Amino acid sequence: MHRGKIVEQGAARQILEDPQHPYTQDLVRAAPSVAVARLRPQVFTTGPAADKAVAVEPVAPAGATAKPDNIVEVDDLTKIYPIRGKKEDFAAVANVSFAIPRGETVAIVGESGSGKTTTARMLLKIIEPTSGAIRYEGQDVARLKGKALRDFRQKVQPIFQDPYSSLNPMFTIERIIAEPLEFYKRGTGKDRDARVRKLLDDVALPQTMLRRYPSELSGGQRQRVAIARALALNPELIVCDEPVSALDVLVQDQILTLLRDLQGEYGLSYLFISHDLAVVRLISDYVCVMKDGQLVEAASSEEIFTNPRDPYTRRLLASIPGNELDIAV
Template sequence: MADSPTPLLQVRDMAVDFRTIEGPVHAVEGVDLEIAAGETVAIVGESGSGKSTTAMAVIGLLPGNGRVVRGSIRLDGQELVGAPESTLRRIRGGAIGLVPQDPMSNLNPVSKIGTQVAETLLAHGHATAKDVDRKVIETLAAAGLPDAEARAKQYPHEFSGGMRQRALIAIGLACNPRLLIADEPTSALDVTVQKTILDQLGRMTGELGTSVLLITHDLGLAAERAARVVVMHRGRIVEQGPARQILEDPQQPYTQALVKAAPSVAAVRLRPEAYRSVAPAASGFEARNDSAAARGNSAAARDNIVEIENLTKLYKIRGRKDDFAAVSDVSLAIPRGETVAIVGESGSGKTTTARMLLKVVEPTSGTIRYEGQDVTGLKGAALREFRQKVQPIFQDPYSSLNPMFTIERIVTEPLDFYKRGSSKDRAARVRKLLDDVALPQTMLRRYPSELSGGQRQRVAIARALALNPELIVCDEPVSALDVLVQDQILTLLRDLQDEYGLSYLFISHDLAVVRLISDYVCVMKDGALVEAASSEEIFTNPRDPYTRNLLAAIPGNELDIAS
């Protein structure tokens, strides 16, 4: 701040209201914020805290029913509140760039990537019709996209999540803005891709001297990437200051709760001073997995509820002679009453493995044993019996719940399907399940759209518990949730495991979350299992370079946080 007497961005006593049929909603109240030239400031807080609303007010992109009702927003001394739309259009994309959260919904699916970059360049006079193609390629290449000339001719659906995010970064920085607003730019990406994208963003903004307003719910990421952190809660700033100070000595109870709940911060506190290079002896978990094929149905296998041996799934790809191996020769075991996590980047095969266990996808070869019984060929009544014992919890609690059903009907549905008890018994069971997941009985008559993300995930857990399963397959169950809600759901899963003796197969790309929930960890890469050991061993003595790269990519990993 000392390098610039007048901050690039000055927000003073800003208030934002949204008009609704029930009256105005005060989304943001009395926000004061400054960002110096070349400075990175992060706003953190849970969903609904007002952080994205604050950012959209700065860039003039509030929804139609939202408006700044009080206060001042100045960019380099120019007042933006009340400025004509023509002025705001010139500033958006020119002086202020934006990298939005969801790269798929924020790129035009029917327009080529190069065309979308060209629109920004042409609109702000940074290219002419003659040189726009060259500048598009230069812009995409600067954002780290390989073979930028070919990529410019592709559509968004032909890009991976990381590539789409790079395209949005290219658009956001195409006109060399003085301020870049990055709204949860990597929340949907794997940790390694996330680190690559943030490194690229840091390099580009550093070279351009661009200030950054980073919106995130991850305090570890904020502290690693920003000089200052602003904490928002219920539309107000409750605390702000140097990033390390906020992380190590939070003053407000809400900030303290955020720091305590952040998985990335917890993972950093649990890490050793340095990973030892000497390979450890095989753990008991590794020994069980390595000898799974040899044991078969012997008595020694009874401590494992599931044993997977040499599991392979091949897919035929149009235009390719060779089959694609989504999962290749995977063997692992799930001990009874414990949590085994499968981690890896997108495309590593972890979800395909889970779907084969759930009997949603048929394996090409290999064996899946449940309670010593080979379930790969189950059909009819035997398959229905198996599916009552093994239940899923999916990633998105909204799309996995029928929006036309009430919560009561959603949780009752598996009981009705399997004809468990009388209607009176089922109603009592549903009420007990809501108690188990800490939801009030008043939720029974509501619909999924009337619940928060965390409440919807609790409903999904209640539904999974309805048939008294022994094993629950959790496929990214908290990746779409804020850190405080993540912490609540992870605590709930642990409590339910203790109460009912549940076993979990936990699928995740977030190693910080895995560190907190798992007893054992299996690391997958390109469809193969590259490392398997106890959670403690994986996080303190990673042997495979890929595992070490995953651990190094945890947000905040480079911070030296006191325990």
């Protein structure tokens, strides 16, 4: 269906393999697939993480000896929750270690309850870890206070799964995007107005959206507003928590392409949380696979999707509808 009308109908195989209507063709092309390469070309290499499955470490090009430039390093991160009436506590995250190279995308994947969102919330300093360390630009995040903590919160921004819930329904789009600029007293009122309009252009929304409210926008438009708000303070790292899971495949493709373009324009690093491996295939440089709070495998995206080593990773890949790689047994 498109705009309230049935534009094409037929047997499932015919629709998927030989669509006739242009809209159906666009839908089929936009559907993520693990058989499709990343949105932008890159050269993949393997490293210690692929063998040990405990950390994601960027690998320097041949002949290079410089230490990898990681914007974030996570070491033995653990989050324990006590369970009322039970002697044993619940380990939501247990001894997780990985690194996020500057300007690249690390994805954390896993089923519900795997600990991926808890890990992201600890990185955002929404919740505190029980043990372990998170270092941002070499600084221990747990020790940040005062001005250093304010600077950290401006440099690390989130994009949440459901923009309808994360955006204030009582605010106009202009006020939503301008709010972080006003809170941190960035520039004059005129400067902030210009910044808001520039951000709207960056996420490909018309200026006419400024006076509208979230309820007047589509899901894809609301997510673009959420992205613009996340960019307002010129962050260096964006934590994307399932940012396209609530969107249809055409809009997913558009948002993923937008995130890729913004990464190149702003020099952003991404931590991308998702349960959808086909989406992760399109966006990530490195992949961490989590299960029951533990990191079971970590390597370059190409290595994970073409040569998965852990049985759980292979089962995840085998469970994807339309998996054409024939690599999971």
